[in-house]
Amino acid sequence: MARAIMLQGTGSDVGKTVLVAGLCRLAANRGAAVRPFKPQNMSNNAAVADDGGEIGRAQWLQSLAARTPSSVHMNPVLLKPHSENGSQIIVQGRLFGQAKGRDYQRLKPELLGAVLASFEKVADGADLVIVEGAGSPAEINLRAGDIANMGFATRAGVPAVLVGDIDRGGVIASLVGTHAILDEGDRAMISGYIINKFRGDVSLFEDGIRAVEGFTGWPCFGVVPWLSGAARLPAEDSVVLERLARGGAGALKIAVPVLPRIANFDDLDPLRAEPDVELVFVRPGERLPADAALVILPGSKSTISDLADFRGQGWDRDLHMHVRRGGRVIGICGGYQMLGRIVHDPLGIEGGTLEMPGLGLLDVETEMAPEKTVRNSQARSTEYDVPLAGYQIHLGVTHGPDCVRPSAMIDGASDGALSADGRIMGTYLHGLFGSDAYRARLLQSFGLSGEQRNYRDSVEQALDEIAGELERHLDPRWLAGLFG
Template sequence: MPDEAPTRPPRRARLLMVQGTSADVGKSLLVAGLCRAYTRRGLRVRPFKAQNMSNNAAVTVDGDGSPGPDGAAPRGEIGRAQALQARACRAPCSVHMNPVLLKPQSDLDSQVVLRGRPLGTFSASAYQALKPSLMPTVLASLEHLAGEADLVLVEGAGSGAERYLRAQDITNMGLAEAAGLPVVLLGDDSRGGVTAAVLGSHALWCPSERARVVGVLVNKFRGDPAVFAPACDDMTGATGWPCLGLVGWFTGAQGLPPEDSLALDRPTTDGDAGLIVAVPRLPRIANFDDLTPLAAEPGIAVRWVPPGQPLPRAADLILLPGSKATRADLERLRAEGWDRDIRCHLRHGGRVVGLCAGFQMLGRRIRDPLGIEGPPGESRGLGLLDIETEIGPDKRLVELDALDRRSGQRVTGYEMHMGRTAGPGLERPWLLLDEQGQVRREGAVSPDGRVMGAYIHGLFGADGFRHHWLAGLGHAGHLADHEGRIEATLDALAERLEADIDLDRLLALAR
């Protein structure tokens, strides 16, 4: 793990922490909105989350200082939510914004990424023993951000009042006490029981922890504030914490990249879809925000198929997304019978696309001799592309902005993978990427052109490339500005918070 820096920039920022009464109360989205709101006011804002658990990640502009594989410049990775928050601040992503990232590989173990680089795979109990040793790195990263900002907005993780985790805590009250942070407690009105959740947190915290809370925000509120006023009185009367505002339900949230797989539980409908994209929902799915630009296109329905259901016969395209446990998810795909559905789909003229781990699954074989993603061994792939992959210890982290000579369109995105792929299938690449005059092949396409895959995440985010690719499927793309749509949504979220919260009062509570 990296040593603590011998010198730190002097702290000049105000700091404010947002903790939740539970997971999925909207902490990440609220912090993103506050980042944009205070940035629009002229402040230099930075997001921070000490520990995030997510298989949705983004590449940063900085890393641990060591060169990456293939001689690439140092890069790191952080949770997708912190990348969105950095964007809301109009700031580049940094490993200091999320110094500890947990990427689950099974129900019992996760890869631990420390300041952007894999530290190793740890069981849940081993990680609990490791956590206290990570606190100096967490605090140093927080101080780094505080030295370059006017305001640092710190996001907690899950519930801040889980007593069984308190002794090793580095991301909720453990961090708040170590760094001297004021805390805003966020509750979720949409699921009911917000008063009980706030009072329960108060009951579980010790006096010094309660003293850190400067107020309560109620999120996802729909209704009449006057009717809810007695609940605010009850919470303040029982805890002494003032109610800082009721944040209304923000329907635009669906236009932002999702943070974790809870977003996949939202119901979808095919409606009048001209193109149906079926996506098997595998247990360790990763970077599924790759599909957000497709789902936003008018006339396209992205259907996440849960376990126990066949891939729909009506699908025009089956897409295999990324995974943090490629061989295990491939085994699950076969157990569900989805491999047979894919072959039936192809026999009836359908198309299949694989991204990153999904690309690896399309090949003939996947080897993991060191047990990087699970038990050592190898697995038979789907055999739809003439390629083989070996998973090794070096992770490739590369940002991409290049011209694809095949489509004539600009391609943006990033690579984030530990596999190396070889085989004759690469002689038929999906893309020919011109990067400052250097042309390289990327991905593979089957001889009949109906199966293709590549390592690039975010591939469909560039409007021109997405529209060109959709045209090849016989579908016209209409979404004119995907990136502009995200920016407009962040601005709309900031305006909602300006209306629902006294942001001057909230800023005054930061210290």
């Protein structure tokens, strides 16, 4: 039977995802057969697992860290928000249905069986499974029927380690407070805690460690410094967008409007890593910068409502001015659909609006359909005649005169569209900027040197750096027991 440990947080965004990835890489570097697992994830950044079907992008990254193929069972329940209180539910990689928050709470006991079955599949043949919780076990109002934290841990018999983020402040209170409000059975599942994102002299926190142990009895398994390598990993969810830097003074300014249901925006990470690129995330209330040479419309979980919001921000006028000035535009997935003349949704798949005029920059139209395309793909750029590797996750079919100029050939079939002057491009292929040759040619088309860099290598190096930091700062006795 595989050993297992679960990292739970005192709150969201305390760094659990990166710590799980780092521990997976450290275990893999020590020769262990390690696998990641997250019972329930909520994110519109999804990936296509190696065995087909959708999982959270974070679990795809963690499988990469573990040097093991990704599987839909590593993230058996994925919630993809499409409105303020509703989400699409993906179970073991496949569309299960849609539900609002209260309705989903009633569904969770039904989903626990799938979660436990997937955990058994992931554990089969592994030496170690590292499980990531969601949110915090301190959300005791959600404890009944819970499948994401203690509900899973108690049913699966997996001990937990609590992660506290010292950078946001109040870490002692958050750890001690979690101990105070958990019931006795849940509290007993926690074997210790980790302090994450520490800056400065660790010795200054020694009194804090003693205080936490005095209140809780939990040992500290380590104080982890701020991990600079985490910035070079693919982004997990939209929380990250709130703190992403606007970029340096790069020679090429690329603007990305941030819409409410933005999805798979980790497509942009390879561009953000380029030293000659200034990637500007344009927030609501801001204008698209007039000096941007390229505007990228990223994916969307709800094309029609995001299209309405795009207009509400006045970005449609900004975008047309950008094009009149000679600027270029790339739309990916939902962003591609927005660039067309119209988006039809006759079955109301996305909601109550059955039709919405598009931005009219491509002579195409889209019709939403219930069949969802989910697959990894090999492709070739028709613009630059270079290979592409990526994935498709989308609803809808797009057609029209501009499709006679496809932007790519995917698995032998034409995809996307190019305007007659070549300045507007749309595609359903996520991950095209991660294709090094394509990214180099794109930058060269704007007059940059376009030196071809290996983006995947930079991610691998970041994972190894993080693993090394964890090895240095976590309790070696705890690591020895964890890795066996």
